[in-house]
Amino acid sequence: MSILLEANNISKNFADFQALSDVSIQVPKRSIFGLLGPNGAGKTTLIRIINQITMPDAGQVILDGEPLTPEHVQYIGYLPEERGLYKSMKVGEQALYLAQLKGLSYAQAKKRLNYWFEKFEIAHWWEKKIQELSKGMAQKIQFIVTVLHQPKLLIFDEPFSGFDPINANIIKDEILYLRDEGATVIFSTHRMESVEELCDHIALIHQSKKILEGKLNDIKRTHKTNTFEVGLSANDLVQLKSEIASRFKFSKADFRSLEDDLKLNIQLGAKDTPRDLLAFLNENAQINHFVEVIPNANDIFIQTVNNN
Amino acid sequence: MNHLPLIIKREFFAKVKNKSFIIMTFLSPIIIVGVLSLIAYLTSVNNDKVRTVSVLDPSDLLQKVLVSTDYTIYQNLEDMDLEDAKQLSSSNGSYGLLHVPNVELDKVSDQIKFYSKESPSLSFISSLESKIEKHLGELKLIQYGVDLSKIEAAKTYVDVNQESFEGVKTSKAGSFLKLLFGAVAGYLLFIFIIVYGNSIMRSVIEEKTSRIIEVIISSVKPIQLMLGKIFGTSLAGITQFAMWVVLCFVLSLVASFVFGVDLSAAQTSHQAEVVEAMSNPQVNSDFQELILEFHSLPMWNLVIAFVLFFIGGYLLYSSLYAAIGAAVDNETDTQQFMLPVIMPLMLAVYIGAFTVVEDPHGSISTLFSYIPFTSPVVMLMRIPFGVPLWEQILSLLILVLSFVITVWIAAKIYRVGILMHGKKPTYKELLKWLKY
Missing domain, CATH: 3.30.70 (Alpha-Beta Plaits)
Structure with a gap:
């Protein structure tokens, strides 16, 4: 089993507050990796470090065998917990902009967006502004722009918040489909029922330390x-x-x-x-x-x- | 990956396509030109009115002075006593009645009276007064046996010719022109910084409140986003400014063509007096001198310095605005951080308006034309008075260097601030952010 993402001995302090202390995780290729922990444990900080939004004080992140560089952002798709879109920008324009920021060409982005908009049956939203859409509708757009550049690594922070059960199911199926297509998924949540349904590996972070990591089934076996x-x-x-x-x-x-x-x-x-x-x-x-x-x-x- | 052009493009179009931006771009010139035209129109309407002034002057003392013009007709009332004259004037709709009693020359000045229904216009009375004063003064001189032609010949007009040691000629008119240029440049920069700096700040706050920020900075570096915002908004600002200039020009042409209104009349309310003054050869030569001075200003230096200092100063301040936007959650929280930004700007304008005018090369003017937060305004005001090139370059270098440092600091605050929600930070916390 090969490893896609390795975080080695990551530590991060914010002034006098320790957010992460010597945390290491290994995310196997084509797995759905649950990053679990109570609120304030340090999950989001770890995710931001993987996304190079925050720099670690110590430690190193390795993606597919290489230490992270700014070029790697195009291989990562990130759906943050705190998410939103430009309210007064049109859906299509906005999706194209975000896709181009991830390194897609205009033509590529347009073609793939058409595919996804067809798939979700939302092609008629293209000319609408985000502020005209409901929260759930905007979340769908957000999901599409996260996965559009076909990243090797997808990071979802509380992906189901804001979705009704029907749409949550659609998104869940898409996540499983993307995994089957070869993507690796890091999935941060404190909602355990979705962990049971989706994750094959988990890591548990508590008070800035990792206290548990492994295959979900192995962990269950040791805990029975x-x-x-x-x-x-x-x-x-x-x-x-x-x-x-x-x-x-x-x-x-x-x-x-x-x-x-x-x-x-x-x-x-x-x-x-x-x-x-x-x-x-x-x-x-x-x-x-x-x-x-x-x-x-x-x-x-x-x-x-x-x-x- | 360099996404700067892409971000600049988005920021530019997000601004330019904004409805209120479009409305402001087209509405402002219409309002400005409209108001000016209205003032000009009203003034001309006022000026077109012909005033008839009755004059009761039995001794014909002022007959020579009170010559009717297109706007004022003096009507001499003959052989009438004061009461009748008053009655007649009030009934025949004349503007008023000027009464010059038939007394000795020494006493007449205190006894001249003007009767009218409503109080007469100030400019009318003062022009009347000066005419009478001049004439009475001359009459008295004759009475004392003074030869008026000698007085006329003795009149001397002094205009000290100013020249620098290097042989560059200047004059009062030139100084005025220099002041004008400096003031316009400084004020323009001041307005531009406040308007478009605020616009940058709002756009950063919008990204925070809409929560798109984390999505974006997982693709680009925060400093790229910040610079993209600054450049994009500036371009939109320059576009708007250019549109205003062009539209104002076109609209004023249209307005003067359609309404036959001379917009320049709006600047002075006494057209008649101005026309009179223009026929004065002295003023005319001043005007020619002004044009000569204008050509003798160091034009290339001014234009290049204006562009460079304008850009430098604007970028320096806008990075601060971006940092403030990143530090807070909503516009009401910006107040406490705005003051330290506005203060040096105000200081610069005051120093420009008072110190530079008084002493353009004094130590205070020179000092503040080096300090980066005041140098754009102060230096722009000093340059017309002649500042050595090395001083300009040094000041510009300091400005660029501090821009780089400020952007670096602002980017740090920005990087941390854009991910902070819910709490208004203190200055102490901002300092801490620099170390994250």
Whole structure:
């Protein structure tokens, strides 16, 4: 697995406030990389450093094997969290201007814009001014100008804010499509459900330090507590409960079921396997429900942040 | 990648296509020419009115002086007492009645009276007074046995011929012309900086409030964006200025053609007096002298210096305006930062208006023609009086150098400021930004 973007030991101070402290991340090619963290953790500063908007005090960013230079901006597409367009400029003119700033020629930009405007069925917006569009409509234009120059690296900071669910879905599909076409995506958010849906890698930044990084599945594996959610029925539930208590640690579980079950989260001991648990339960009760508890991104996020 | 031309183009067209810009460009000359034409028209209407003045002068003391002109007709009333004369004058619609009582020459000056329905115009009375004064004075001189022709012959007009040690001739008229040039150049720069500097500031604030700024500076360096803004807005400003000059010229031609109004009349309200004055040979030679002086001014030096100092001064100030725009969130917050920018500019204009006029090569004038924030205005006012080339070049070098430094500082504030939202920074914080 090759790496598209490497940030090595990045530190950044603003006067007496430390925004980033020795942060390193590695973003694999063609991945969707979730940059997570609470508000004020330093995500936006890191993203601005990658975009060469802010210079780091220490550390280095490497894009495709080369240290960043101003020429690299044409390989990066950036959709900032604080975004907007010139209100009194016409949509078409504005998109052409921004595309040319990213290094496209006028003709190229025009051709690609036509393609995207057709695709989103918004060709009739071309002569309109931004101030005549709704917020969601303007966001679509903003998305188009971000991806128009076909960058290797796309950086989205809270891309779904401002979109209604339907348009958010369109954008989500486009992000996945761009990844499949070969782009690498860095995706900064604190909305965990979109992380589950999109990201294959994540890094967690908290109080200016990176505290977690890796493949989402690997992280989930290391964070799982070998706990199983079970629903059991037996003649004597009280006795069943004490039998289980003698062998495993458990806590009450809560899920929907048809039967009036005994619902528990049972944690395996150090030497137990799921088969042991299943065999044990099978001997004492009827098993209606048996699922491994896999921590979701939200749990991992909260748990890791709290542990730090 | 150099995107400067692209940014300049956008900034220029964003300005030029703006509705209020277009309206102002075309409306201002129309308003200016319109108001001037109106004034000229009203003045000429006023001047065309013929005044009839009744004169009751039984001794015919002032008969020689009160000669009717196109605008004023003096009507002598014969053999009438004062009351009848008053009645007649008020009923026949004359402008007023001038009464010169038949008394000794020594006493008459206190007893001359002018009766009228409304108070007469100030200019009419003063011209009447000066005529009478002159005549009475001459009569008295004759009474004392003085030969008037000798007095006339003894009149001497002195105009000290001024010449510098290098042999360059100057004159009072020339000094006036120099002052005029300096004042116009300095004032033009002052207005230009304030109007278009503000326009740059607003355009930076607009980028901040519309939140497009981060998108743009992920593609170009902030300093490129800032310079692009300054150059683009300046070009739009120059375009507007040029349009104004051309439109004013064309419109005043049209106005004088259509309405038959002489716009130059707007400048003086007493056409008749001016025409009289122009026939005076003394004034005429002054006028010719003025034209000669105009040709003897160091024209090339003036024009080149004007262009260079104008550009230098404007760019220096506009980078400050850009930095202010970047530091704040909205126009109301700009107040506290505007003062330090406006102050040196005002200072320059005052020094130009008072010190340079008094002593163009004194130490204060010289000092402030080197300080970059005042030098464009002060130097432009000094140059017509003759400033050695090396002084001009030195001042210009200082100006360019400080422009580079100011842009560097402004760019730092700009770079940090454009990403700051929500809080009005203090001067202390601005200093901190320089270190980011």
